[in-house]
Amino acid sequence: MKNIIFVIFLVLCIFSSPAFAAVGCTLNDPDRDVKRLFPESTGYRTDFISIKEIGGGALFQKIEQELNDKLDTVYETIDVPYSFYDVLKGKDVIGHIHGVNQKGKYGGMQLILATDLKGKILDFYYQKMSSPEASKFMDKNFTKQFIGLTLEDFLKGNLKMSDPSKANHEDFLATLRGLKKNLILLKELKLNSESQTKKEVIK
Amino acid sequence: MSRLIKVLLFSVFFSLCFLQVVLATESLFYKEMNLIGGYSSRDHWIDKGNMMNSSLGFEYYGKFSNDYGDFLTADLQMRVAYDSTKNSHDAWGVEIHNAWLEYRLMQPVKLRLGHFDVPFGLEPVVDTHATLLQTLAENNIGFKQDWGTEFRGSLPLFDYELALQLGSGMSVRRKDGSFLASARIGTPTGRNLQGGLSLLYGEVLDTEGMSTFPKNELSSDKAVTKKRVGLDGEYLFGSYLFKGEVAYGKNDSNRVLGYLAEIDYTLPKYQNCQLELQFQSWINDLSRKSSDDSTLTAGVSYRLSQNKTLRAAFSHELNNSGQKEEDKFLVQFYYFGL
Numbered sequence: 001m002k003n004i005i006f007v008i009f010l011v012l013c014i015f016s017s018p019a020f021a022a023v024g025c026t027l028n029d030p031d032r033d034v035k036r037l038f039p040e041s042t043g044y045r046t047d048f049i050s051i052k053e054i055g056g057g058a059l060f061q062k063i064e065q066e067l068n069d070k071l072d073t074v075y076e077t078i079d080v081p082y083s084f085y086d087v088l089k090g091k092d093v094i095g096h097i098h099g100v101n102q103k104g105k106y107g108g109m110q111l112i113l114a115t116d117l118k119g120k121i122l123d124f125y126y127q128k129m130s131s132p133e134a135s136k137f138m139d140k141n142f143t144k145q146f147i148g149l150t151l152e153d154f155l156k157g158n159l160k161m162s163d164p165s166k167a168n169h170e171d172f173l174a175t176l177r178g179l180k181k182n183l184i185l186l187k188e189l190k191l192n193s194e195s196q197t198k199k200e201v202i203k
Numbered sequence: 204m205s206r207l208i209k210v211l212l213f214s215v216f217f218s219l220c221f222l223q224v225v226l227a228t229e230s231l232f233y234k235e236m237n238l239i240g241g242y243s244s245r246d247h248w249i250d251k252g253n254m255m256n257s258s259l260g261f262e263y264y265g266k267f268s269n270d271y272g273d274f275l276t277a278d279l280q281m282r283v284a285y286d287s288t289k290n291s292h293d294a295w296g297v298e299i300h301n302a303w304l305e306y307r308l309m310q311p312v313k314l315r316l317g318h319f320d321v322p323f324g325l326e327p328v329v330d331t332h333a334t335l336l337q338t339l340a341e342n343n344i345g346f347k348q349d350w351g352t353e354f355r356g357s358l359p360l361f362d363y364e365l366a367l368q369l370g371s372g373m374s375v376r377r378k379d380g381s382f383l384a385s386a387r388i389g390t391p392t393g394r395n396l397q398g399g400l401s402l403l404y405g406e407v408l409d410t411e412g413m414s415t416f417p418k419n420e421l422s423s424d425k426a427v428t429k430k431r432v433g434l435d436g437e438y439l440f441g442s443y444l445f446k447g448e449v450a451y452g453k454n455d456s457n458r459v460l461g462y463l464a465e466i467d468y469t470l471p472k473y474q475n476c477q478l479e480l481q482f483q484s485w486i487n488d489l490s491r492k493s494s495d496d497s498t499l500t501a502g503v504s505y506r507l508s509q510n511k512t513l514r515a516a517f518s519h520e521l522n523n524s525g526q527k528e529e530d531k532f533l534v535q536f537y538y539f540g541l
Contacts, residue, residue, distance in 0.1 A: 023231060028393040030273075031310055032357040043272025048229045074475060077509045079540075081231060091270045106442040107469040127393045130469070132441040134395055 023048065024082040025099035025110045028127060034087055037114040037123050038095055043088045048081040049189045059188060066155070066184045069177065075101055075108075076181075084190050093117065098186050099127060102178030105170040106130045111178040119186055121149050124179065131171050136164040151183040230265035233539055235282065237333060241533035245526075250287050252533055254341055254413060258284035258298065262539075276305040280332070284413065296414030298373065300332055300348060311356040318350050322364035322387040323401040325435040325448045325463070333537050335516040336502050339461045342485035343431065343450050345407055346372030349383055363388045370407040370426065374418035379426040381406045389435075398436035403452070405429055428455050442469045458489040475506040479516075487524055497521040510540030 027033045034044045051060050060078045064071055071077075085097040096119075099112040107130030114123040124146045126138050136142065145161040153159060154176070163172040237258045240250045250257055260282030267275040280301040286294050303317030320327040326340040326347050340347045351368030363386070370381035382405050389399030406426035412419035431452035438445045444467040451460050463483040470476045484497035502516035514535040520528040 029357045029362070029391065031307070031313075032359070032391065035310060036359075045268045045272050046229055046266045048231055074506060074508055080509065088272045103474060106471050107474060128439070129395065130439060130441060134439075134441075 024080045025101045025112075025127070026083045027085065027097065027099060027112065030085060033112070034085060034097060037097060038087045038089075041087045041089055041094065044097075045086045045088060047084040047086065047190070049084060049193075050079050050081045051185075051189065052078045053081075054189050054193060063181075063184055063188060066188075067177070067181055072103060075103065082185055082189060084186070087114075095122065096186060096190060098182055098190070100178055100182045100185065102174050102181070104130055104174045105168055106132070109171070109174065109178065111175065111182055113179065113182050113186070115183075115186065117191075119150055119183060119191055121146050121183075123147065131165070131168055133165040133168050133171070137171060137175065139164065146179065151180070151187055154180040154183060228265050228267050230263065233262040233264075235260040235262060235280075235333075236536075236538040237282070238536040239533060241531060243529055243531045245529040249531070249533075252335055252535075254337060254347070255335075255535075256284035256286050256296075256298075256413065258282035260298075262301065274307050276307075278303055286412070293417070296412070296419075297416040298413050299415040305355075311358055313355050315353040315355060316351075318348055319353065319366075320347060321349050321368065321383065321385050321403070322353065322355075322366050323385045323403050323431065324387075324399075324433045324450060325437075325446060327364065327387060328389065328392060328397070328399065328435070328437070329446065333512075333539065334504075335514050335533055335535055336465065336479055336481050336500055339448055339450060339463050339483060339485065342483075342496060343433075343461050344383075344403070344429070345409060348372070350375050351383070357391060360391075361388050362391055368405075370405045372408070372410050372419070373413055373415050374410065375415075376408070376418060376421075378408060378421070378424060379406065381408050381426045383407055383429075395439040396436075397438075398434070401431070401433040401435070401450075403429060403431040403433070429453070442471055443467070444469075454487070457487065459485070459487060460489055461485040477504045478502070479504065484521075493522060494524045495522050496524055510538055512537045512539075 030044060034041055051063065082098065086093045087095040087097060095114060095116055097112065097114050099110055102109050102111055109129050110127035112125050112127050113121055115121055124143045129137055131137060142164040163169050165172060237255065239252055239255055239257050243249045260280065262280040265277045266273050278301040282298045284296050284298050299318055301319065303315050303319045305313050305315045307313050321344055323344065324340065325338045329338065331337050349368035349370065349372055351366055353364055353366035355364040365386045368383040369375065369377055370383035371377065384405055385401065385403040387399050387401040390397045407429050408426050409422040410419045411422055429452065431450050433448060433450035435448035446465040447463060449462040453459065461484065463481065465479065465481040468478045479502040481500045484495050486495040488494040498518050498520050500516055500518040502514065504512060504514045506512050514537065516533050518531045522528065
């Protein structure tokens with residue numbers, strides 16, 4: 001009898017508490033990755049933020065408009081909590097790291113961006129890449145071409161890099177979509193809410 | 204001992220509440236439901252897998268930080284499980300899977316305390332807590348997770364884990380001097396080709412069942428002396444993910460050997476769907492003929508939505524050292540999220 005009461009209690013606890021969908025792309029090893037991307041850093045702080053939490057359906061639609069594409073109904077839903085890493089030097093934030101999952105031709109890919117405080121790309125790498133030509137995409141000669149770009153460059157089409165693969169153009173296009181999505185999410189979920197907080201503090 | 208466990212659990216619970224209130228924290232709370240059923244040529248209609256019952260549970264994952272960044276991570280994953288093969292009084296059980304706190308001592312060193320994966324072989328690098336296909340861990344060590352403490356971290360060229368645990372698996376108990384010391388070094392996770400080398404030594408208790416409360420059953424009061432060395436690897440190539448591991452060593456005076464090979468294939472056109480094929484064999488005594496437990500399993504996994512997955516698997520035992528070979532078909536509905 002005690003067991004049954006315990007189970008009922010537990011079930012009630014479970015279904016009365018808030019919940020999130022499975023988390024978006026996280027760094028495999030934040031300690032190593034943050035230090036590698038920002039050698040001067042002394043620490044980092046993790047933030048889980050979903051579109052639902054920040055702006056709901058209206059923001060979801062705005063993101064789709066900026067992306068100029070529909071978000072996937074399985075992997076890019078409104079309640080996915082994205083992991084943002086604020087990179088710290090002492091108490092000061094010196095940059096951000098954010099990753100996204102992106103559907104490729106053969107399977108999933110994970111695209112990680114390190115940016116400055118305004119969202120300019122400082123580094124880019126694939127944490128996961130399902131492609132027979134993965135090594136060409138993951139090569140520094142390709143990924144370094146994104147350094148210095150901002151969301152504006154993606155929105156205006158100011159992209160000069162060419163497809164490094166021979167037969168997997170879909171994966172090249174998926175990479176561009178994933179990086180654009182990454183920068184949009186960074187702006188809408190992180191940078192905008194940070195500047196909002198700063199304004200409130202000043203008031 | 205059960206009073207000690209309750210005190211420990213309440214301490215962890217109140218510590219988390221305290222940390223949650225006092226310190227800046229980011230947390231996620233997942234709900235979990237696992238429904239499993241199928242047919243076995245030996246037991247006919249069944250409602251459990253080898254290490255899995257139908258269950259309801261949750262996972263709490265929290266990051267605690269101060270002005271200088273994250274310093275503590277917590278994970279608590281519990282399931283209330285039902286085992287219909289037992290009488291109604293014993294059928295319900297609470298399974299504690301992850302229950303750990305990890306403190307960041309310095310950049311390459313973290314200290315973990317609680318219930319976590321034994322750092323040996325493939326198990327700590329692949330997530331099998333909800334999948335029908337499992338690694339060698341159950342045959343090799345007897346369980347996937349154990350209670351204890353661990354130093355872990357990442358250096359530029361490799362990751363390392365060094366653990367000392369109770370040797371009891373799901374339940375907190377010590378008997379016959381039981382303990383488990385294990386270590387694994389591996390290439391950094393996230394590479395398309397990765398591998399690891401593991402070592403293990405311990406006096407390990409042989410238990411049956413996954414329940415933490417009430418405690419699962421002890422098969423024997425005597426601990427088994429286990430010594431192991433193991434290699435594991437994973438390779439992602441296009442839509443294919445290859446996995447393999449091998450473990451060699453001794454159970455008391457018997458020489459043992461186990462190996463596993465698996466291929467997962469994601470359908471490019473329907474990426475919600477994954478096909479899996481696995482062969483694993485565990486030889487309980489290399490000096491005895493037909494002392495192996497060998498199984499070939501074919502599985503399919505279909506993701507219905509962000510939170511819901513359907514899985515099915517057919518397994519065929521090529522040899523079973525303890526009893527008649529079995530064919531088994533399992534279907535699973537798994538929910539993790541809202």
